[in-house]
Amino acid sequence: MTDHTHCIRTIAAALAASTALTGAALAQDGGTIQIATHYNQDQMAPLLACFDRYTEETGVEIEFQQASYRDFLQTILTARVGGTAPDIYNIYSIWAPQLASSGTLAEPPEDVASWIRDSYGEGTVGAATINGTLYGIPTELSVYQLFYNKKLLAEAGYDGPPETWDELKEIAAAITEANDQGNITTAGYVYGPSVANAVHIYYAQMYNAGVAPYSDDFRTTNFTAPDSVNIIARQGELFADGITSNSVTTDDFPAGRAAMMIAANWQKQTMQEAFGEDFEDTVGIAPIPGDGGDPGTMLYSFFWAVDSSSDMQAESWDLLRWLNEAQGDADLSCTGQMLNDLGALSGNLSDLAAMPTDDSFTAPFVEAIESGAAASQPNIWQAAENDRILRSYIEQVWAGTMSAEDAMEAADAEVSAILSEQD
Amino acid sequence: MTHDRSPEARAPLTELSDAPRPTLAQRVGSKSVAPWIFIAPMLVFGAIFFILPLLYAGYISLTRWNGFTAPRWVGLGNYDYLLFTDPRFWDTFWNTIYFAAGTILIGVPLALVLAYAFTRAYGQAVWRSIYWLPYITNVVAVAYIWQFLLDDSFGLVNRALDAAGLPGPGWLTDPSIAMTTMILIFVWMQLGHNLLLFSAGLAGIDESYYEAARLDGAGERQLFLDITVPMLKPTLLFVLITNFITGLSYFVLMLVMADVAPQGPIKVTGLYMYEMAFSDQRLGRAAAAAYILFTVVLVVTLVQLRVFRRGGVEAH
Numbered sequence: 001m002t003d004h005t006h007c008i009r010t011i012a013a014a015l016a017a018s019t020a021l022t023g024a025a026l027a028q029d030g031g032t033i034q035i036a037t038h039y040n041q042d043q044m045a046p047l048l049a050c051f052d053r054y055t056e057e058t059g060v061e062i063e064f065q066q067a068s069y070r071d072f073l074q075t076i077l078t079a080r081v082g083g084t085a086p087d088i089y090n091i092y093s094i095w096a097p098q099l100a101s102s103g104t105l106a107e108p109p110e111d112v113a114s115w116i117r118d119s120y121g122e123g124t125v126g127a128a129t130i131n132g133t134l135y136g137i138p139t140e141l142s143v144y145q146l147f148y149n150k151k152l153l154a155e156a157g158y159d160g161p162p163e164t165w166d167e168l169k170e171i172a173a174a175i176t177e178a179n180d181q182g183n184i185t186t187a188g189y190v191y192g193p194s195v196a197n198a199v200h201i202y203y204a205q206m207y208n209a210g211v212a213p214y215s216d217d218f219r220t221t222n223f224t225a226p227d228s229v230n231i232i233a234r235q236g237e238l239f240a241d242g243i244t245s246n247s248v249t250t251d252d253f254p255a256g257r258a259a260m261m262i263a264a265n266w267q268k269q270t271m272q273e274a275f276g277e278d279f280e281d282t283v284g285i286a287p288i289p290g291d292g293g294d295p296g297t298m299l300y301s302f303f304w305a306v307d308s309s310s311d312m313q314a315e316s317w318d319l320l321r322w323l324n325e326a327q328g329d330a331d332l333s334c335t336g337q338m339l340n341d342l343g344a345l346s347g348n349l350s351d352l353a354a355m356p357t358d359d360s361f362t363a364p365f366v367e368a369i370e371s372g373a374a375a376s377q378p379n380i381w382q383a384a385e386n387d388r389i390l391r392s393y394i395e396q397v398w399a400g401t402m403s404a405e406d407a408m409e410a411a412d413a414e415v416s417a418i419l420s421e422q423d
Numbered sequence: 424m425t426h427d428r429s430p431e432a433r434a435p436l437t438e439l440s441d442a443p444r445p446t447l448a449q450r451v452g453s454k455s456v457a458p459w460i461f462i463a464p465m466l467v468f469g470a471i472f473f474i475l476p477l478l479y480a481g482y483i484s485l486t487r488w489n490g491f492t493a494p495r496w497v498g499l500g501n502y503d504y505l506l507f508t509d510p511r512f513w514d515t516f517w518n519t520i521y522f523a524a525g526t527i528l529i530g531v532p533l534a535l536v537l538a539y540a541f542t543r544a545y546g547q548a549v550w551r552s553i554y555w556l557p558y559i560t561n562v563v564a565v566a567y568i569w570q571f572l573l574d575d576s577f578g579l580v581n582r583a584l585d586a587a588g589l590p591g592p593g594w595l596t597d598p599s600i601a602m603t604t605m606i607l608i609f610v611w612m613q614l615g616h617n618l619l620l621f622s623a624g625l626a627g628i629d630e631s632y633y634e635a636a637r638l639d640g641a642g643e644r645q646l647f648l649d650i651t652v653p654m655l656k657p658t659l660l661f662v663l664i665t666n667f668i669t670g671l672s673y674f675v676l677m678l679v680m681a682d683v684a685p686q687g688p689i690k691v692t693g694l695y696m697y698e699m700a701f702s703d704q705r706l707g708r709a710a711a712a713a714y715i716l717f718t719v720v721l722v723v724t725l726v727q728l729r730v731f732r733r734g735g736v737e738a739h
Contacts, residue, residue: 074701077490098704102491181584181591183576193682246596246685247575385703392687399598399685414510 030059033312033319034086036076038069039338046341050323050334060315073384080104080309087310088320090139093127093301093376094383100130101381101422106308107133112317119324121369124347127301127376136305137324138347140339142264143299143365143374144204146286147271152186152259153284161260161286165234168260168289172243175259188243190258191235191398192250198394199387200298200377201262205231207296207375208288218380219419223390223412224405233404236397246398262288264300265365268343285364287373299374301347304335324348345369381422386415484710494707501711512712514687515695518602519716522691523670525606526613531662533610534617539651541618542625551622555615562612566679569608570595595680598688605676605689612676613669617662624658625651660731664724671720692716 035051037044044064051062065086067075073095079085091099099105108116113134117125124138146168148161156175162168172188179185191197206213209227214220222228238244252258254267254274275282287295304324306316323334332340336351345365346352357366368374380386393411396402402410450456484501486494505512541550557565572579573594581591594604632650641649652659674693681689692712700709 071701073704077701077704081490098489099491102489104491179576179585179591181581183581183591183593185576193684195686245575245593246598247593382703385698385705388686388698388702395598395685395687401598410510 030055030061031312031315032061032063033088033316034063034065035088035090036065036067036072036079036086037090038067038072039090040066043342044338046338047323047334050327053327054319054322060319062319076104080307085307085309087307087312087316089305089307090302091136091305093303093379094387096128096130096135096303096305097379097381097383097422099305100133100135103308105135106306106310106313107135108137108306108317109314112137112321115321119349120347121349123299123369123372123374123376124301127299127347127379128303128305130379136303137320138301138303139324139335140266140302140342141299141345141347141369142266142301143345143368144200144262144264144288144297145364145368146260146288147253147263147267148260148284148286149253149256149258149282150284151282152256156259161284162289163287164291165289169234169238169241169243172238172260173241176243178242182242184242184245184248185257187245187248187252187258189238189260190244190248190250190252191261192263193246195384195387195391197250198391200264200300202231202235202390202394203377204262204288204296204298205290207298208290210293210296212375212378214378214380214419218378219416219422221412221415221419223408223415229404229408232394232397232408235394236400236404239398240400256282265362266342266344268361271361272343280360283361285361287364287368295368295373297368297374298377299369300377303347326350326354380419382418386418389414389418480710480713483707484714486707487705488707489704490706491704497707501708502715505708505712505715511690511695512692515690515692518689519671519691519693521602522606522609522673523667525603526609526670527663527666529606530610530613530617531659531666534614534662535621535652535655535659537614538618538621538625539647541622547622551615551619553615554618557612558615560612562675563679565608565612566676570680570683573604595684598685601684601688605680605684609670609673609676613666617666620658620662621655624655628654656731660727664727667723667727668720671716671723 039047041048041064044066048064051064055061069092072089072091076085076089076099096105107113116128116134116137120138124141125134128134128136128138146161152175153159153161153171156171158171158174162171168189174188175186176184176188177186191201203213206222206228209231211222211225211227213222213228215222248258250258250261250263253261253263254270256274271283272279288297304320306313306320310316324336326333326336330337331354332351333348336346336348336354339346339351340355343362345357345362346355352366352369357363390411393402393407397404397407445453451460483494485496485498487497487500488494537554541547544550573581575581575591575593575596578591578594580594584591592600595601628651632654633646636646636650672693674691674697677684677689677691677694678697681694693716696709696712696716699705699712
C-alpha cells in the first residue's frame with residue numbers, strides 16, 4: 001500500500017468515526033451537565049461510573065471537571081465571568097455565604113428540599129443553609145477529634161489518651177525529644193502549616209469548651225471570651241515550653257514522629273497507608289481534651305450545589321438526587337460509595353448507617369456526629385479571609401510575639417469589622 | 424470677494440489634477456503607512472492585553488466588586504482603606520521592600536563579582552550554564568528542593584551545621600528569619616540571570632582600557648572598581664531596575680512556601696493582593712493595591728534613572 005493510499009484511508013476512517021460519534025451525540029438529546037469538584041479522577045471513580053449509568057438511563061451527558069481545593073472559588077469566579085460556569089459544584093460550606101449572597105447558587109425545588117431535610121442530619125443540613133435558605137445537598141463530613149499514637153504514648157508510660165488539656169501537656173512533654181541543636185525530632189503534640197490546621201483546631205476547642213466562636217447571628221465574635229483566650233494561651237505554652245514548634249507538623253504524625261494532634265477523620269486513608277497493618281494498633285482516636293465536662297467538637301461539610309445561571313437546573317437537581325439515593329439493591333448511594341472508598345463520612349443518614357463505621361478509628365467520629373457533640377462550622381461572611389486573619393494572630397501567640405489577650409482582641413477587631421460588612 | 428483667475432494662479436491646480444492618484448498598494452507601501460501596519464499586531468496585542476486591563480483595573484480599583492455581581496462605585500474608598508485603615512497592607516509592604524532590597528543588596532554584587540571572575544576563568548559557558556539552571560527550573564520544584572534541604576531537624580543544611588558543631592536555625596519555620604531565607608533562595612534562583620546580563624556588559628568593555636591601566640600599574644582591585652564598575656553602569660542600571668521591579672511584584676515562591684513557613688513574616692504585597700482578589704473576592708481592593716504598588720515601582724524607577732544619569736550613564 002502506498003503512502004498516498006494509506007493517507008486517504010486514514011482520513012476516510014477518521015471521517016467515518018467522527019460521523020458516527022456525531023450521530024451518537026445527536027442521539028443523546030438529554031443535554032449535558034457539567035460537574036466541578038475538588039476530588040480528582042481516582043477519588044471520583046465510583047461517581048464517574050454512576051455518571052455513565054445515568055447517561056445510559058436518561059440520555060443526559062455528564063462532564064466532570066476537577067479544580068484544586070485551593071483554586072476552587074477562583075475557578076468558579078473565572079468560569080462565571082467567562083460564561084462557562086459548570087452546572088453543579090461540590091463546595092465547602094464556608095464558601096456558601098458569598099456565593100449565595102451574589103446569587104450564584106440556585107435554591108433546590110421544594111420536593112428536593114423536603115427530601116434533603118428528611119434524609120440528612122440537622123447539623124449537616126445547617127451547613128448547607130444560609131440565612132435560613134437551604135442551598136444544596138450535604139456530602140462529606142469532617143469531624144475533629146484527638147489523634148494519638150498508641151505506641152509512642154505506651155513507650156512514655158501512658159496506656160490511654162489524655163482526658164484534660166493538662167494531661168495532654170504532661171504526656172506531650174514526656175514524649176518530646178530534641179536533637180543536639182534543640183530541634184524537635186519526636187513531638188509530643190503538633191499543629192499544622194495550613195490555615196485550617198490552626199483555626200479549625202481553635203474552633204473545635206471552643207466548641208469543646210462550650211463556647212461558640214461567633215455570635216448566633218454571625219456578626220460578632222467570641223474571641224475575647226475567657227475560654228477563648230485560655231485556649232490560645234495554652235497553645236502558646238506548648239510552643240514556649242518546647243513541647244511543639246513550627247518545625248514539626250501534622251505531616252509528622254503518619255511518619256511516626258508526632259504523638260498527638262487534633263485532626264479530622266478524612267486523614268484515615270493517609271494513616272492506613274502510612275501504618276499499614278499496624279494502623280489499628282498505632283492510631284487511636286479520642287475526644288478533644290479540655291477541662292472536663294461534655295466533649296464537644298466541630299464538623300465541617302461540603303455540599304452539592306447548582307449554579308443559578310445553569311440552563312439545566314431541573315435536570316441537575318434530578319441528577320443530584322439520583323446520585324445521593326441508593327439505586328437498586330445497593331446499600332450506598334453513588335456519593336456515599338465514593339465517600340466510603342475515601343474513608344470519609346457522609347451527611348446522608350442512610351449512607352452513614354450503611355457505612356462500616358464500627359472500627360476503632362471511625363466510631364468516635366460517628367459518635368460525635370450522632371450524639372450532637374459535633375457542631376457545624378459557622379458559615380460566616382468572608383470565612384476564608386477571617387480564618388486567615390485569625391491564623392495570623394494565633395501564629396503570633398505561638399511565636400511569643402503577642403500575648404493571647406492582645407492577639408484575640410486584635411483578631412476580634414479585624415474580624416468583627418469584616419462581619420459588619422454583610423447586608 | 425475677488426478671485427484670481429490668472430493662468431499662473433490656476434497652474435498648480437491643473438498640475439494636481441493631472442498627477443496620478445496613488446494606488447492602494449502604493450499608499451500601504453508608503454513610509455507613512457507601512458510602519459504602522461507592521462507594528463499593528465503588537466499595538467493591538469498591547470491594547471487588548473495591557474492598556475485595556477490597566478484602564479479596567481483602574482476603574483475596578485474605584486469600585487467594590489466580588490466578581491459575581493456588578494461592581495459598586497466606592498470612589499477612593501479602597502485606597503483610603505489600604506493606606507489608612509488596613510492593618511495588614513503596610514506590614515506586607517515593608518516585607519516587600521525588605522525582600523526587594525535584600526535581593527538587590529545580596530544578589531547584584533554577587534552576580535557582578537561572579538561574572539567578573541568568570542570572564543577570567545576557563546569554561547565560561549559551563550559556569551554560566553550551571554548558574555543559569557536555577558532560573559529556568561520550575562519554582563515549585565525549587566521550593567520543594569529547598570524545603571528538604573532546610574528542614575529544621577533532618578535537612579542537609581542543618582545536619583552539616585550540626586556536624587560542624589553549629590546551631591541549626593529554623594530556616595523556614597522561624598518567623599524572624601523566614602523572609603531572609605526567601606531572599607537567599609530567590610538570589611540563588613536569580614543569580615544566573617543577572618550573571619548573564621553582567622557577562623554581556625563585561626564583554627562590551629574594550630580590553631584596551633585594562634591594558635592601558637595595567638601599563639600605568641593598576642592592580643586587579645583598581646581595574647574592577649575604576650574601570651569595570653563605571654563602564655558597566657548602563658548594565659548595572661538595567662539589572663537594578665529590573666531586579667527591583669521583580670522584587671516588588673514577586674510572590675510565587677512565598678505562595679508555594681506558604682504551607683511550610685509562618686504566614687505573616689513572608690507575606691509580601693503581591694501575595695496579599697492575590698489572596699484579596701482570588702481568595703477573598705475583593706477584586707476592587709486588590710486592584711487598588713496593585714495601583715499603589717505600581718506607583719511605588721514607578722517612583723523608585725524614576726529615582727534610579729535620575730541618580731544613574733547624574734552618575735554618567737548618558738555618557739555611554
